Amino acid sequence: MEAQTLEQIKDYIFDHLPMVLEKDPRFVVMIEGIVAEKFPRRDEFARMLDKVSRMVDDLHNLRISSEERFEQIDQRFEQVDQRFEQIDQRFEQVDHRFEQIDRRFEKVDQRFEQVDWRFEQMENKMEAGFHDVHVHIDRLGSRWGIRNEKIFRQMMKEVLEGSMGMTVRECVIGGEQFDCVIANGQHILIEIAASVKPNIHERLIRKRELYTEETGIVPSRFLLAVGSIHSKRAEALRADGFEVIEPEE
Secondary structure, three states: OOHHHHHHHHHHHHHHHHHHHHHOHHHHHHHHHHHHHHOOOHHHHHHHHHHHHHHHHHHHHHHHHHHHHHHHHHHHHHHHHHHHHHHHHHHHHHHHHHHHHHHHHHHHHHHHHHHHHHHHHHHHHHHHHHHHHHHHHHHHHHHOOOOOHHHHHHHHHHHHHHHHOOEEEEEEEOOEEEEEEEEOOEEEEEEEEEEOOOOHHHHHHHHHHHHHHHHOOOOOEEEEEEEEOOHHHHHHHHHOOOEEEOOOO
8 A cells, every 4th residue: 555545544534533433333432442452441541550559659668668677787787886896895904904914913923033032042141050050060069069058059049140130039848948040930940969869860850740739830941950970860860851960071
């Protein structure tokens, strides 16, 4: 069909169609059917619009719900951040406390070092003092045979208290004479004799037990200063914790 003929038909339809529709309703039904196939009817179009409107509302509600959820997530992240900040602050406090503890331990270590140094000085003084005692025993042994123990005790007391700042205490417990040197809180028992009897071992053990029971203090050292003693007897005493000072050969 040529284009000119098609245009003529269109013009004819537009000119005569209204009159045909008025005279014969069948054409109205036919045209409505043709239009319905190409385009939705009003009620269908209304349903489509209603469906689209509901979809738009659902999307809007979903957007609002998503925004609310994102806000909740943001709030939770903020809470988590705050908790981490609190944890960081607690760790900083713990670190600070450990630093304080370290400083205190350093001070304690320094004090222990000072105490160790003082003990070393005291031990050196005691060793020097006992060496002097040993020398005096040798001298007295060669001069008098250590017959006058009372004079020797007095001389030892003067040396230890006057020169070394120690305390010398004399007492009688259970019928036994005790000479005790107190230095830096330690009790040191000293037994002085020109010679000893065979029961010296049992006697010194008994004296140590008597002193502990009477005073409640265990002597840190027990020295026997003697002018003459058998070597085996001296070894047995040393093996039992006693210190034997005897003249050098």
